[in-house]
Amino acid sequence: MTREGGIARQLILSADQEALRTAVRELLSDHCRWTSVLARVESDAPYDNGLWKRLGDLGVTGLLIPEELGGSGGDARDLAVVCEQLAAFVAPVPFLGSAVLATAALLAVRQEPLAQELLRQLANGEMTAALAIPATAVPGAALSRTVLATDGMLTGTVTPVLDLAPAEVVIVLAWDAGDPALYVVRPHDETAAVTPISSLDLTRPLCSLDLRAVP
Numbered sequence: 001m002t003r004e005g006g007i008a009r010q011l012i013l014s015a016d017q018e019a020l021r022t023a024v025r026e027l028l029s030d031h032c033r034w035t036s037v038l039a040r041v042e043s044d045a046p047y048d049n050g051l052w053k054r055l056g057d058l059g060v061t062g063l064l065i066p067e068e069l070g071g072s073g074g075d076a077r078d079l080a081v082v083c084e085q086l087a088a089f090v091a092p093v094p095f096l097g098s099a100v101l102a103t104a105a106l107l108a109v110r111q112e113p114l115a116q117e118l119l120r121q122l123a124n125g126e127m128t129a130a131l132a133i134p135a136t137a138v139p140g141a142a143l144s145r146t147v148l149a150t151d152g153m154l155t156g157t158v159t160p161v162l163d164l165a166p167a168e169v170v171i172v173l174a175w176d177a178g179d180p181a182l183y184v185v186r187p188h189d190e191t192a193a194v195t196p197i198s199s200l201d202l203t204r205p206l207c208s209l210d211l212r213a214v215p
Helices: 015-031 034-041 049-057 076-089 095-108 113-123
Strands: 002-004 007-009 129-132 147-150 153-162 169-176 179-185 192-197 206-214
Touching (some): 015 049, 076 095, 095 153, 129 153, 153 169
Antiparallel strands (some): 153 206
């Protein structure tokens, strides 16, 4: 609820959105206790893969992906509903990194066959992804050319990257002959290095991605 000019405003949800909110809340109530969240913060397994799979069964992992690509075909209101519940329970899942940021990047190039293939895998939660872009990539700011593409090989470092640790693929913004383009990288190959870095929010792990001549 928000206030403007002394008048309270509340988001009006459709019946489907109310059902989505209830389903997500009930799932998190059963499988995302605060004690387990705290325990994960202090462990080597900060993400709950079982919970991510259950969210996939609800269609949450592919919320923004069109139905023709196996997703739920949701919109910004659906996203707000899910984010509200995930935040309330501090759910240890890579929703923002995979289902929002990486998915949005792939949707921007959805005409590409590889993008369509990856979106289908993201839709049901069988794969997670992350988006690696310069930290200065905000509206109005110049993009830092942190990763270069030379003869099809990527070199450079991107930090910080959200939800990189569990990601099977990373969508990387790189420059080839001065032009920006998106590349798909397998972050746990021997040519790439994933290094945890300090985060002010211990429930949201961050990493750096170091690419050493990645094809």
